Amino acid sequence: GQQLNQSPQSMFIQEGEDVSMNCTSSSIFNTWLWYKQDPGEGPVLLIALYKAGELTSNGRLTAQFGITRKDSFLNISASIPSDVGIYFCAGQGRNRDDKIIFGKGTRLHILP
Amino acid sequence: AAGVIQSPRHLIKEKRETATLKCYPIPRHDTVYWYQQGPGQDPQFLISFYEKMQSDKGSIPDRFSAQQFSDYHSELNMSSLELGDSALYFCASRWTGAGNTIYFGEGSWLTVV
Numbered sequence: 001g002q003q004l005n006q007s008p009q010s011m012f013i014q015e016g017e018d019v020s021m022n023c024t025s026s027s028i029f030n031t032w033l034w035y036k037q038d039p040g041e042g043p044v045l046l047i048a049l050y051k052a053g054e055l056t057s058n059g060r061l062t063a064q065f066g067i068t069r070k071d072s073f074l075n076i077s078a079s080i081p082s083d084v085g086i087y088f089c090a091g092q093g094r095n096r097d098d099k100i101i102f103g104k105g106t107r108l109h110i111l112p
Numbered sequence: 113a114a115g116v117i118q119s120p121r122h123l124i125k126e127k128r129e130t131a132t133l134k135c136y137p138i139p140r141h142d143t144v145y146w147y148q149q150g151p152g153q154d155p156q157f158l159i160s161f162y163e164k165m166q167s168d169k170g171s172i173p174d175r176f177s178a179q180q181f182s183d184y185h186s187e188l189n190m191s192s193l194e195l196g197d198s199a200l201y202f203c204a205s206r207w208t209g210a211g212n213t214i215y216f217g218e219g220s221w222l223t224v225v
Contacts, residue, residue: 033213042116042202042216043155088154092214099145099168100204100214102154 003027006089006103013079014111021087021106022073029091032065032072033100037086046087047074076108084110114138116217118203124223125193133188133220137205143167144186145214146178147202155202161186162208193224 006023013019023032031050035043047058049065049072056063063074072091076083089103117136125131137144143162147155148171157170161180172178175193180186190197204216 031213035216040200040219040221042118042218045213045215048213090214099157099160099170101157104154 004103010107012109019076023089023103024071028069030094031092033090034063034074035088116205118217118220122221129193130191135186135203141205141207143206145204146188149200195224198224
């Protein structure tokens with residue numbers, strides 16, 4: 001079945017640093033989504049990408065839908081303490097009722 | 113704006129008992145998804161409904177069943193609960209007419225003791 005490879009698994013950074021994470025797949029997706037999840041809470045949508053090559057920003061977050069439709073990256077600039085959490089990439093196929101497939105998540109830690 | 117509402121937020125059950133989780137999708141959303149997330153795991157797809165009909169099935173145990181009602185709310189029924197069923201259960205909804213963005217509820221914590 002479809003699988004997403006998300007990397008890195010975890011990151012330890014200093015406050016103020018930029019962060020980059022990515023997802024790759026062996027399958028083509030029509031939609032790439034990036035979610036952030038805080039402990040015990042549901043995933044919150046950060047950015048949705050619908051077209052190959054699309055580059056979208058949401059504040060300090062920027063994400064891109066790869067040209068091949070098999071990858072996406074998320075960048076966070078000038079990280080702050082509230083950025084701590086788990087970031088999931090997710091892909092969805094072309095059919096309207098296709099389920100979302102999640103990556104394994106990137107756990108972001110900010111060092112004091 | 114209205115979000116996906118799940119209830120209860122927390123539930124504690126004993127082994128072999130039955131539990132029911134409810135999900136109220138965002139108004140006008142026609143598709144509901146259920147996901148299970150174990151500790152430290154990514155969300156795993158269980159089942160989905162489009163316009164009240166089951167549209168896809170994932171790794172949902174036979175002990176679990178779900179349905180979507182005429183008002184579009186959905187219920188996940190879990191019977192003969194096992195310790196391994198302890199997890200965070202998410203419901204998500206989407207309106208197929210507005211692209212592919214799926215919005216998640218805050219989840220229902222099920223603890224089986």
